[in-house]
Amino acid sequence: MRACVVHPAGGLRVEHRSPAPLGAGQVTVAVALGGICGSDLHYYRHGRVGDFTVQEPMVLGHEVVGHVTALGPGSEGPAVGTPVAVHPATPCDRCADCAAGHRNICADTRYLGSAARTPHVQGGFSQLVTVPAAQIRPLPPELDLRRAVLAEPLSVAVHAANRACDVTGRRVLVTGAGPIGCLVTAVLRHRGAAEVVVSDLLDTPLSIATASGATRTLRADDAGADAAADAWAEPFDIAVEASGAPPALRTCVERVRRGGTVVLLGLLPPGEVPLLGNIAVTRELNLRGAFRFDAEFDEAITLLAQGLPVDAIVTHTFPLADAHAAFDIAHDRAVASKVLLDLTDA
Incomplete structure (x- = not known):
């Protein structure tokens, strides 16, 4: 072979x-x-x-x-x-x-x-x-x-959504519109998230995020532009970091509300990575890792068979x-x- x-x-x-x-x-x-x-x-x-x-x-x-x-x-x-x-x-x-x-x-x-x-x-x-x-x-x-x-990458996304807990009616930020970020987006919308805002540095991934259910997409390098100001005006209930980029993790920590949840999904570079620890402490954020999956594989197959976009x-x-x-x-x-x-x- x-x-x-x-x-x-x-x-x-x-x-x-x-x-x-x-x-x-x-x-x-x-x-x-x-x-x-x-x-x-x-x-x-x-x-x-x-x-x-x-x-x-x-x-x-x-x-x-x-x-x-x-x-x-x-x-x-x-x-x-x-x-x-x-x-x-x-x-x-x-x-x-x-x-x-x-x-x-x-x-x-x-x-x-x-x-x-x-x-x-x-x-x-x-x-x-x-x-x-x-x-x-x-x-x-x-x-x-x-x-x-x-099925396998979708299982990763389903597990990340599980780690985010109940997303019904919630406002969610996803940083990174690679395959995993887009699959997370589809799962979040399927589970009833009211808004899923996806950020990335490139237009093609963002267009795929839209096709996967994102309610809004943002260029991460235009975060300060007037056109994006309203998207950042209110804090998010939940953020899922799906890029593995330290600046994106910073965005997640900064943009979730007090008592909100940040799911760390993307693998960060080896070694130590700066983390806004004081914000996590004073806002009492929930930082939750998400690694691979288990029984979610069966749910992923079912979702695919049902036509998840x-x-x-x-x-x-x-x-x-x-x-x-x-x-x-x-x-x-x-x-x-x-x-x-x-x-x-x-």
């Missing part, structure tokens, strides 16, 4: 690899589509994501859908040929966090295409991927693969052989949002 592999010395290669052996309780999936995530881009361009550094060749990708090709001994999974999405996480199910229902922050979890542990967990940008049967989700017949490939987020599709071009386009936020790899056309 062929796979998209990042190397520790730098560089992205489409290589031939042997499929992983199919063991008891496992399922093999022929991957049809994979979405390029921000973490994949960081591994490609910088060799790291936050504190996780590439130490050995690693297949990228954790947003994948396809069709079941084989079931291992004792596997209780969908029949061969069934279209499925792959949940990328395998928590340990033994630690205190798993026992408390916080499987998404299990320190011993295995996550497709992650350098968080060594040996690294190989990812899903390969023509065949083998995972525990519990990670396989059959797709509703009305959900096509091109929408279903958004997210189609505008997928902007490009490339064959696996053109992985370099796909990653380069995905990095250009002026023209692209979610970029897909088509692994059936390798």
Whole structure:
């Protein structure tokens, strides 16, 4: 099979690899589509994501859908040929966090295409991927693969919305109109947020945010302009920082009301980042991290099948052989949002 592999010395290669052996309780999936995530881009361009550094060749990708090709001994999974999405996480199910229902922050979890542990967990940008049967989700017949490939990032957005708590009738700020920010926007509006204002530095992402349900968009570099003054006139009840940019986090902290909530979703640069701690103290803000997801994966599939307005987020599709071009386009936020790899056309 062929796979998209990042190397520790730098560089992205489409290589031939042997499929992983199919063991008891496992399922093999022929991957049809994979979405390029921000973490994949960081591994490609910088060799790291936050504190996780590439130490050995690693297949990228954790947003994948396809069709079941084989079931291992004792596997209780969908029949061969069934279209499925792959949940990328395998928590340990033994630690205190798993026992408390916080499987998404299990320190011993295995996550497709992650350098968080060594040996690294190989990812899903390969023509065949083998995972525990519990990670396989059959797709509703009305959900096509091109929408279903958004299940993983949408799960991240659903988890962030859960961390924001009840958003019904609330005024919400989302900083960052990348794929995750736009998916968060769609979920917030679906859950009844009265206003969702989205800020970004580029016009194309903001237009996609509008298509995803934003009630208003703002250029972050025009925050002081008269045209934006009324948008900032009233504080927000909730802010979701989805860009990973320290200035955006500052905006969130400054713009929420006293007693408001800031959800930190975007991964910030490694090391220490300045934080307006005194504002957080004197306004008694709720600062809440949001990391990955767990059972939200099933809700995300349901939302996609129900027609959540997210189609505008997928902007490009490339064959696996053109992985370099796909990653380069995905990095250009002026023209692209979610970029897909088509692994059936390798």
